[in-house]
Amino acid sequence: MYGFDGFRGAMMAGSRMRNGVLAVLLASAVGISAVPLPSFAQGYRFSSVTIEGNQRIEPRTILGHARIARGDALSAADLNDAYQRLVNSGLFESVSLTPRGGTLVIAVKEYPTINVVNFEGNRRLKTEDLQKLIESRSRRVYSPATAEADAAQIAEAYSVTGRMAARVEPRIIRRSDNRVDLVFEIAEGRVVEVERLSFVGNRAFTDRRLRQVLQTKQAGLLRQLISSDTYVAERIDVDRQLLKDFYLSRGYIDFQVQDASAEMARERDGFFVTFTVREGLQYKFGQTRVISEVEGVNADDYASLLRLRPGSIYTPSDVEAVTARMEALASRKGINFLRVEPRIKRNDAQQILDIDFALVRGERIFVERIDIEGNTTTMDQVIRRQFRTVEGDPLNPREIREAAERIRALGYFENANVEAVEGTSTEGVIVKATVQEKPTGSLSFGASYGKADGVGFMVGLSESNFLGRGQFVSLDLNLGASDATSSFTFSEPALLGRDLKFTFSGLYAQTEANYASWDSRLVQGGIALEFPLSQTARLETRYTLNKSRIFNVSTGGTDADGNPILASSPILQREELRGSLWGSAVGYTLSLDNRRGGLAGRTAYVFRFSQDVYGVGGDLKFLRSEVFAGTQTSILNGDVRLRAEFEAGAIATSGSSGTRASERFFLDSKIRGFEPFGIGPRDTGAGRNDPLGGNYYAVARMEADFPVGLPEEYGIRGGVFFDVGSVWGLNDTAGATGTVDDKLRLRSSVGVALLWDTPLGPLRFNFAKALKKQTYDKEQRFDLTISTKF
Template sequence: MTVFDGFRDQARTRSRMRSGVLAVLLASAVGIAAVPVPVSAQGYRFSNVTIEGNQRIEPRTILGHARIGRGDAMSAADLNDAYQRLVNTGLFESVSLTPRGGTLVITVKEYPTINVVNFEGNKRLKAEDLTKLIESRSRKVYSPSVAEADAATIAEAYSVAGRMAARVEPRIIRRSDNRVDLVFEIAEGKVVEVERLSFVGNRAFTDRRLRQVLQTKQAGLLRQLISSDTYVAERIDVDKQLLKDFYQSRGYIDFQVMDATSEMARERDGFFVTFTVREGLQYSFGNTRVVSEIDGVNAEDYAPLLRLRPGAIYTPSDVETVIARMESLASRKGINFLRVEPRIKRNDAERRLDIDFALVRGERIFVERIDIEGNTTTMDQVIRRQFRTVEGDPLNAREVREAAERIRALGFFETASVEAVEGTSAESVIVKATVAEKPTGSLSFGASYGKSDGVGLTVGLSESNFLGRGQYVAVDLNIGANDASSSFTFSEPAVLGRDLKFTFSGIYTQSEANYSTWDSRFAQVGLALEFPISQNSRLETRYTLNKSRIFNVEQTTAPLSSPILAREAARGSLVGSAVGYMYSWDNRRGGLSGETTNVFRFSQDLYGLGGDLKFLKSELFAGTQTKILNGDVTLRAQFEAGALATSGGNGTRVSERYFLDGKLRGFEPFGLGPRDTTAGKNDPLGGNYFAVARFEADFPLGLPEEYGIRGGVFMDIGSVWGLNDTVGATGTVDDKLRLRSSVGLSLLWDTPLGPLRFNFSRAIKKQTYDKVQNFDLTISTKF
């Protein structure tokens, strides 16, 4: 195919042309390699340039890459450069430049088109996930360099998954019409696990305690089911920071990770990771005071906010809390650009830190704007509302850090960072939030087992970032041997862009007699608004509407049910309409702080705003938890109580009363409290009041940490009592306050399926009609 004609030789004789053509032919025979022929002083012009072998690529495109112009003088070096430019385009499998008289023939062989991309040998990583990682695509031009880069990317993905021995080879299968199938042959290899995590230089904390801090875990019994024991090199840097945070939060201000080494086992199936640390000395708080360096700002106004007890172990989080309180007070007073600088003076002899909290005037820097990048699903407003500052506000570096923490706490992103960069002027900055999205929805299928419910099946669908709006939606269905339940929840965490949480929920349950002696149906819908009232406390206001019924209370065929239940069942389906509130206080901040944590909740619901039920339901929960012996032992104490204060003549029914199921160990479900022992079925009746205190401790058993098995001891004491109707089968039912108590041992096992708790109990104080239970298996929960 002729591209252009008419070029005339104006500067050479025929003999010189022959010698130049001979030199170029020799260079072409070896791929335009350097040929020791003295032609550098010779120049050429071609009358024609012909392109051969091209199918998809236009001749003008090839000439454009070769940069051969009409009538240009050329040498053998120029032709070599043109050849290299064509090869470097990555479009051609082979290229040759051949002078034929006054014509230069450029012969190319185009790379084939990819027909399909397949993966062979992959089991651990899905093909659709691998497809997202590579550049090679169907209907794109095949490139060996791109295919090799894709193979390296796939191997890196396997390395992150712990399969560092994975090998990936790209192969092509040629098809007709210059097409190929690209196949990545994958040998996954075995998972490279962390066989041992050890520490050098630690004296204050045992290896066992420090392993609990790290994100990386040792391989254990369930090594085939978990991934945290897989060796990932990038995770080591995270572990270093976790160790530093752990030690500094416990007063070791000079702590350093000197080295972290990873040695592969001889069998190349595991790593031995060793952290070398220097702990330093533990420091406590000394004298603290507030000093003001701003005219008109009185330090005495801020002194009550210190709340740092001399002698208490130093923790950076406590210092940050004091700074936050003081800067918040300054903001409420209308004082802008006030900054609190903690000036620490070391007293090495007494290992104490004296701190002056200096009130200083900060730089006059304003927030020009807030930019958000990387969010492909989540709306900007969801991220923006995590900032307590807006455009035009004075810059507060601490608030920028806290905004980053709040964004990460959403759970919507793989990574999230916030930084302040220079703005358009010296007095302004641009706050930039950069995030990387991650999946936020889940579909779960599971099975459960309960002593009272038997085997059950569970299906759940949830989305914590619905439509990118930060809304939570969940649907659950549970089917057991004797009951079934379904629920729906929708939550909007920021009504009108404020810290005001709205929740709509619905639930339907149906249960048949198992430990109880009646069947029941219950349906409820509820609305709630929740908002903060202080740094650690929140208030929820709510309205609930429900309908319930108890039935199948036997009164015709022996054994008969209690006449108390019969009278309650005769009331039929009843509607409950209630307004209520819940106050909660929680000092947990989600960090590594070893401080004691406290939780308090108090709620009341008033039934009688329409409907058939009329009573006031009040409930209280208080819990405290602390760690001792360098965090190896956890002590926990909890107290719960509830009361149903009735009005009107009907009182409560068994479906509204308390039974202490699971709240007082050592007794069967429906196993304690008022009971009609003279009725044929020995019916449990529950009570209008309950109170229970639980004390427990959990501790290591000396087993390898990777097994996730700990021991525990507990003691529970409490009771349920009080009935409106006490006339039973042959007399009055005992509904008085009679304490029960139990003690026991626990085995706690952190499994990939969830934290399980095996309780071995013994009731030491009970009534003759109570039903005890010496063993139960539950999901381990914290308050």
Template sequence: MGQMRRTGRSRTSARLLATAVFLGAAGLSVPSFTPAQAQTFAFSTVKVEGNQRVDASTVMAYAGIKRGQEVSAGGLNDAYQRLVASGLFETVEISPQGSTLVIKVTEYPFVSVINFEGNKRIKDEELAKLIKSQSSRAYSPATAEADAATIAENYRARGRMAATVEPKIIRRAGNRVDLVFEITEGKVVEIERLSFVGNKDFSDRRLRQVLETKQAGILRTFIQRDTYIPERLEMDKQLLTDFYRSRGYIDFQVMDATAEVSRERDATFVTFTISEGLPYTIGNITTVSEVEGLDAAEFAAVQRIRSGQTYNPAVIDNNIARMENLALKKGLNFIRVEPRITRDNRNQAVNIEFAIVRGQRIFVERIDIEGNATTLDQVVRRQFRSVEGDPFNPREIRQSAERIRALGYFKDAQVNAEQGSSPDQVVVNVDVEEQPTGSLNFGLSYSVASGVGFNAAFSESNFLGRGQTLALSLSSGTDTKNSSFTFIEPALLGRDLKFSVNAYYRTSDNEYSVYNTRNIGLGFGLGFPVGDQSRLNVTYRLAEDKLYDYTGNSPIITREAAVNGDGALITSALGYTYEYDNRITGLSPDSSFLFRFGQEISGLGGDTEFLSTTVLAVAERKAFAEEVTFRAIFEGGYIHSFSDTGTRVTDRFFAGGGKIRGFEPKGLGPRDLGATEKDALGGNAFAVARFEADFPLGLPEEYGLTGGAFLDVGSVWSLDDTAGFSGEVDDSFNPRVVVGLSFLWSTPLGPLRFNFSKAIKKEDYDKEQTFDLTVSTKF
């Protein structure tokens, strides 16, 4: 087996031999050689020897020496260098012999087979795609060395910094060789410690949560982001900068990011040196117009910014977009809003003046999209608010780029503008790199309430490259079976209209009731924005809900199960849901608010007639240097029946099993105490307020263990008809109060949540559940 470095030695020997030959032929010695003594040669014959596949004319062309041409000793050396640089020959000798120049070459052998040895983490097929060496082609040491470096770099990108790759050749008969890449993969170089220097207002633990890179912990076998990848540090620098700037630290800088590799090259210690600066708030806000005829007050009225607010570049950008959109609505093109910022260091405030100015008259000539092999151009184009011929707005182009990246269809998306065919035209270039958008998942789930379950799901978020979503799911638990189908068109008729179709089939047979249910439904929805942070969804649902196989003796449920003879009712309902979510823009990094209100009215045909109303409000805020998260959740609902039969147990609300922790599913609320099984009846109304706090436990962040405490207050009440059962059924508002502690563990196998609870106010007939564990995983 011959190694490539031997080839390097043969090149050196050949070069020395060639130099000695032409110096000897010139009758010169090295010590006495000077330009003045240099001789020239003229060869009447050029003879090529040793070539088999490369013809003599090609060799002479590379040498660049013609018969009868005068050439110096330096010119002969240049000819030698050109022949070596051609990459066709393993050895080269140039020998002047009187009036004849002999060029003797040994051609590189052909590569018969390319093999990889020692690789376990990366398959041969993947490595073969990385290299440029090919079988049935001439062997090139330079190419093989470059291929070895490429393979080693690929291993380093996967955290195996100690990986080495050595190309070797095995010579075969017929001037052929086998090329073998001997690979020593080495161990994964994990990040043993992530530390920070210069941070005062935020702890190392909080800053580690910001980074894409993670620190290795007890689950290092499963974590994929705890390997050291140098390129990832640049992303982490930007993430840190965005984190601090969005919290008012306008002078923040990452001074340095260093990585020290252990002597064994199996661990890395990464240190970020930062300068936080001071946090600034927004001071005085003014708006001025430098365009004749434009009223600044009208533009100031659409602003959503206030003095005393934490300075955040995203807030400034959002308000500029609001004012420029107002200009477009008024039919005013080329109106720009310039933020003029002055610092008030004494008060740690930033004064902002929004200046309305007239921008340059530049138009969008065209939008060019490249790299989208699967995704249709129209999916990318509809993320732009501008089209060909519209006035060019750099801010809108940047926002369009963010919308393209947010689709999740592309690994990378770059949007740049360059001058078009004239100075007043620009061409917007969109260069995307696609990534897989479909998934096939198989999973397991477990909870104390429903036991072990199995689920399988297929989803494609860019169906046929049209940006549509297609999803199928099947799940089977101890007592339930669910299947569903969903299709979503996000841009119906090319507008911001989300059209959806969903169908479902569910059955239940669980220990918390003595009856079975079957639900079949088909629904349609249409959603559209009604504000920057709010949407309205209109829905229609057609369903059949069946209550059957009741084995208890509650007169109420017996009557409900006998409806229509077989317990099946058809519902035809029209509904709407309004949602306000300020997380859409993400302008407030330490607080968020979600509000959802919906109603559904049934009676457009079918067997049921009711009005169902639900409301959800969630407020969240981070405190204590964002180490602790406080959360307040209010949820409620009411269903009013217009029919004589009233609501059924399958329609009413149950607040246990999650809505109010500490109780079994169907474990609180109205109950038929006179029945043998003391059946839970549910209620037409429910309300619950949940107060939570999540906090660190002092353990390393990479362990994924955090703590929590909660207080739940709520109740389920109200039935339509309890005549004859007043002594056995209590449907009045009886509040329950539960306190508890939680342990949350984020693992690669799924999020685990352990809840330990205690009801400090309850009814005697309630069924408690003091411990609950939930886990869900996909693989």
């Protein structure tokens, strides 16, 4: 009970009381005080206030919400305002104000305290994830408005996962001592999928081709496993931009997505998404030239960097690549603040774009400092080294954009944003990098299958941002039907703070006779340093130390039952007698890859050349060289992908030691249509058929894959291929004269393939036919490969 002289006042009402109730309450006051009912305009004064029903909330707090000053005259409107303030405070389940003569009684019923918060019916979303979404907490005051807002937040979380029909109802269970259990009853409903993706207005590209561009996929055969066919409204905005980028990169400079509509099916279990597009006309490159508007800068020095062929299809990435090359050249020449402005002139009649690359003087702005925010684990230096700009350098907007792309490419962050904001002076800017980190470690279990190797299992542990330093650490164990491999790798991508990648690796591998007639064991360790030579070229130098052995080579005789055992090739028997040998080698790999830096365009190419010199100590003495060249492009509006690859290798021995089978080349799966160890030099004498490998090999492969008419979301494509090549050359054929053919004899095969990109991993079915072979070769007309990680 709480009272005072000279007064504060209030009125009576229920939780949903209207202003009209005030008249009734004042009328009751007439009966209690036995005085005539005054008009609503008349003022009131109470000598005391009594508060009832409060348990946790202090009377002073209640009076504070009412805001009635001592001794003030109160009108009906004042009493109504006091009542509304008490109700809107969110502290009370009900409020009643009863005048009793000169005393006003304020009776309240407080909202209960939440004992526990539970979720019922949730299977797709974890309880701990739902708890992060809500404001209601144990030991807090229960609020119906907050509970309803929490229910809406939970329903929104289900909506994002495609369960648009999810229903969430907050319920309370009364407990003693004015406590309640808050329960969110969840009916998750079914996933609402995209039943059909269609396009209106597209003439140059089929619906099938455009569906491949979008993040959103159409529900198909594997709808229970594929999450990208779930309807997510936010994903449609991303798809609009992906469509625009797709058309712009193919010369359709006027392309527009005029509408993207999603219509829900009558049964509310699916969406029909339709994109209405306006393609416009396709434009090609016309004449290009370089002009200089900067005194002392010769445009001819930059003309060689154009590399845009008139008549080729226009794409912004090609223009961007030319601009980047020119600005990089200016930077190397020490010319600051030079900018390249592509000035495009349209020729609508011929559908060509003439471009002048203007060398202009940019604004004189410097980088004042670089601020990094949001990184809680990753060290600042890991992010900072992605910038080619340091404090005090001239501002290069292109470099800022490229730094943002390099930060995102690290794979350490959910989001990464880099922007230049106003500095402390008009000539300075602050480069601000804001990141949101994500987990970078993984523990993976997997399985693999190949007809050659059987079923295999793998376990992998990796961390790509070790201790927040950007270092990579991995440990892998692979167990197959006939082999076992374990490996360890540590990589520091920025040794001494430079673009110098240091790698240490270790390997243990043991194989058992499967297609070969001998077993092997290898223990190996090595270190490597890799650094860039240009934007697309890198060089790796390395040192390798290993110990290897060939064993379990049959020497003939009889088994326990007296049956004869076929002896292996005398060549292999001599190699086994050499025992365990140490190999010590220095080597290098030169690689070119135009996919680095995003300069690949429609055609990508990769080139690698490597050499390892064995003989820097150790028992083995030879030079091992290998080369690989590959290219890929798309035709027929991107529906058909063409690939061509060539690779070759050679081993040049020193002295009379020669090579062993463990060092020589075997064309495992390099020529389809043949078994592993299936082609090349073999010892066929005395009824045996022992593969020996060769010191040289060369292989060319050509392949095309294409749609097979099934819906794109099934991930099934067809392919055709043609392989040709051989392996040949031995140092030692003693004891096997006339039974070993180590000459260069070409083999070739042709075949078809079925490629299935499943959620569990890529499946490939190869059906091959050998066109050219030797009588002792081993064919393999069908091969199935699968590799999964989960």
